[in-house]
Amino acid sequence: MGRVQRAAIVSFLLLGAMFITVPVFAQMDFSGEWNPIFYEDQPERVAGPEIGDYTGIPITDAARVRADSWKASVQTLPEWQCRPHSADYIWRGPSQLRVTKEVDPVTRKVSAWHAEWLRSVDNVIYMDGRPHPPDYAEHTWGGFATGEMVGQTMTVTVTHLKEGYLRRNGLPRSDTAKIVEHWIRHGDYLTVAVIMYDPVYLAEPFVRTTDYRLNPGGLVAPYPCEVVEEITRPKGSVPSWLPGKNPDLTEYAEKYGLPQEATRGGPQTMYPEYRSKLK
Amino acid sequence: MKRRLLALFVVATFISGIQLYAHHSFAATYHEDRTVKIEGTLVQFQFRNPHSFVQVDAPDDKGVMQRWGIEWGGAGQLGGQGVNRYTLKAGDHVIITGNPGRTVEDHRVRMVTLKRTSDGFGWGQEKGQTFD
Numbered sequence: 200m201g202r203v204q205r206a207a208i209v210s211f212l213l214l215g216a217m218f219i220t221v222p223v224f225a226q227m228d229f230s231g232e233w234n235p236i237f238y239e240d241q242p243e244r245v246a247g248p249e250i251g252d253y254t255g256i257p258i259t260d261a262a263r264v265r266a267d268s269w270k271a272s273v274q275t276l277p278e279w280q281c282r283p284h285s286a287d288y289i290w291r292g293p294s295q296l297r298v299t300k301e302v303d304p305v306t307r308k309v310s311a312w313h314a315e316w317l318r319s320v321d322n323v324i325y326m327d328g329r330p331h332p333p334d335y336a337e338h339t340w341g342g343f344a345t346g347e348m349v350g351q352t353m354t355v356t357v358t359h360l361k362e363g364y365l366r367r368n369g370l371p372r373s374d375t376a377k378i379v380e381h382w383i384r385h386g387d388y389l390t391v392a393v394i395m396y397d398p399v400y401l402a403e404p405f406v407r408t409t410d411y412r413l414n415p416g417g418l419v420a421p422y423p424c425e426v427v428e429e430i431t432r433p434k435g436s437v438p439s440w441l442p443g444k445n446p447d448l449t450e451y452a453e454k455y456g457l458p459q460e461a462t463r464g465g466p467q468t469m470y471p472e473y474r475s476k477l478k
Numbered sequence: 479m480k481r482r483l484l485a486l487f488v489v490a491t492f493i494s495g496i497q498l499y500a501h502h503s504f505a506a507t508y509h510e511d512r513t514v515k516i517e518g519t520l521v522q523f524q525f526r527n528p529h530s531f532v533q534v535d536a537p538d539d540k541g542v543m544q545r546w547g548i549e550w551g552g553a554g555q556l557g558g559q560g561v562n563r564y565t566l567k568a569g570d571h572v573i574i575t576g577n578p579g580r581t582v583e584d585h586r587v588r589m590v591t592l593k594r595t596s597d598g599f600g601w602g603q604e605k606g607q608t609f610d
Contacts, residue, residue, distance in 0.1 A: 245610055246503070246504055246505060246610070247502065247503020247504055247505055247506060247507075248503050248505065248506060249503075249505040249506060250505070250506050250580070270580070270581055271502060271503065271506045271507035271579075271580065271581075272507075272579065272580075272581040272584050272586070274501075274502045274507075275547075275584070275586075280528065281527075281528065293610070318501065318528070366503075367502055367503040367506060368503055368505075368506045369506070420554055421554075422527055422554075423526075423527060423553075424526070424527045424528055425524075425526040425527065427524045427526065427531065429524070429531050429547050429549075429586075430547045430584045430585075430586055431545045431547070431585075432583075432584070438581060438584075447580060
């Protein structure tokens with residue numbers, strides 16, 4: 200065997216070895232401890248939204264009626280005090296996020312992801328291709344979530360959620376909603392686009408993106424929650440406003456000098472051309 | 479100045495990774511631009527999550543005695559500020575200032591400052607004595 204042939208064989212073997220060490224199904228790893236990044240979302244995600252601010256959200260008339268009649272006081276009821284944020288809303292919460300993975304011991308592929316925040320349940324995302332259950336199956340705070348990798352992006356579909364909320368000012372999200380999430384990781388940054396489809400309370404899909412940054416030393420603290428009597432009120436009383444009686448609905452528009460109509464939401468308020476209609 | 483402080487808080491939060499607890503929207507729950515003062519007798523201290531509550535018997539602005547539910551920080555957050563379940567006791571005479579709730583009949587207040595008259599114990603006057 201000549202020197203040239205030997206060199207060719209060695210090169211071939213080295214090249215082969217290199218390919219063997221590269222995983223056949225390289226998959227983005229989302230596991231770790233993540234810190235929320237707030238920037239312009241700080242007022243929304245920490246302090247919380249104001250009453251009557253539906254600006255830019257494609258709600259239906261039904262959603263507007265529900266939100267107008269909502270009183271924050273309802274959250275002092277025993278049923279509400281320890282209610283976790285649902286899988287779709289919790290991305291907008293202010294706490295750290297922990298993502299862990301389950302690996303199939305035989306195939307060594309990721310069979311499920313778990314996402315957990317301070318005020319959430321353990322949100323499981325199945326990656327094994329199982330189908331979603333029928334509509335009548337149990338609805339939970341975490342819903343039923345399946346995921347698939349599309350390139351380096353994970354696309355998650357969540358169904359079977361209990362009724363929840365779009366914002367913490369009474370805007371509702373129905374239990375028939377379907378949520379699609381796109382998890383995108385760039386180095387130490389995680390961006391998740393959450394797209395909500397709700398045939399009851401949304402006239403068009405509602406899209407929000409939320410950012411997190413990897414924090415290897417982070418922890419999600421324990422969160423034992425205890426139900427007590429926070430407010431003394433007559434038995435059976437459920438706080439709400441009758442239609443047309445909520446005195447706080449104009450406060451937001453007045454405070455920021457906005458046309459009242461613009462703060463009432465609806466799909467038209469999402470688009471740039473809505474500005475010219477207001478002039 | 480307020481903007482600078484807000485920016486500082488956001489940056490500090492981002493860097494330190496401290497736990498934030500927001501459960502409900504304060505703006506939607508309270509009149510944050512108003513302040514009330516409650517002076518009366520502490521009936522119960524509910525040190526817990528999602529938020530602690532201080533139940534106080536005190537007169538309203540018409541002089542009628544009411545049971546006030548004063549919302550405070552969650553147990554984890556208050557614990558980090560040196561408050562524990564034994565800090566306050568039934569029978570304590572307290573003076574509390576805070577933001578009144580939007581539902582008047584609830585007699586609910588978001589704690590801003592607290593003072594116990596018997597020993598001068600206070601909260602809300604020192605830097606970092608806030609909650610979310």
